[in-house]
Amino acid sequence: MIELWHGLGPETKAALIGALTTIAVGLLGVGGLILQMRSQARQGREAIFENERRKLKASMYEEAVSVSRELSDAAIDLSTQLRTMPFYLSIASKAHSVGLGYDLPPTRYPDLTTAYDVFADAALRFIFLVENRRIVDPRILVYRTALNVVLHDTQKLMHHQFVIEVMPALPTAGPDGKLFPYTPPAETAVERIRILSEQFLASLADAIMCTEDFLVELQNHLLGDLFGKTVAHREPIDLQCKVITLDKADELEAWYKTSTEWGRNCTKVEAEVRERLKQESA
Secondary structure, three states: OOHHHHOOOHHHHHHHHHHHEEEEHHHHHHHHHHHHHHHHHHHHHHHHHHHHHHHHHHHHHHHHHHHHHHHHHHHHHHHHHHHHHHHHHHHHHHHHHHOOOOOOOOOHHHHHHHHHHOOOOOOHHHHHHHHOOOOOHHHHHHHHHHHHHHHHHHHHHHHHHHHHHHHHHOEEOOOOOOEEEEOOHHHHHHHHHHHHHHHHHHHEEEEHHHHHHHHHHHHHHHHHHHHHOOOOOOOOOOOOOOOOOOOHHHHHHHHHHHOOOOHHHHHHHHHHHHHHHHHHOO
């Protein structure tokens, strides 16, 4: 091959070198074009994927807003009835005690239970939503824990203590819609109802604040990169109020487990189940 090359004339060598150079440049150009096309295609796919991710994030946030607002609205509706009920009972009780006329308290126990059922259903939908959003951050389950505590406390009030204290104190209608003869409760009974109502209202407020904290975290996780900003959490005046944030999830989970009746009951049941399984396997 070398002898053949040396045997060629200068003009032939120049022509061959020019041709080879042209071919090399062409190959480099084609290679560069292919690489450029691949890069553009990859960038195009990444842009499409990013656009779809943003759509998914926005959709997830919108659904969370809808479910959270539904829960807040249900809590507010029930709270309104719980705030007005002791007031009307107190007026009727005081008027009756001095022999004056009075208007019947407008609250009916079936209305309270219906409003509570709406709230409980909304709380369960919120819990299901949280469980289906663990892909955002596994620590998000702390909001499920917070709502479980609220449901435990409010169910105990609604289906036990309210049945004993509140139901007998309210006017009751028969199947035909007519009210049975009514006598207002004593003022001491009204005071007990007021205290129970305040406990109920505190739990409902916890539910509303839980949804607010939840939406703040979702805004920061799902939409923060889009707007380049971070939403600050609420700062309650009462330091006893818990602000539910993901960075404090472990601390809050431990607090709920040890400092609430729901958490202590869960611990007790878990211990009993472990002991039973241990005895069965022995």
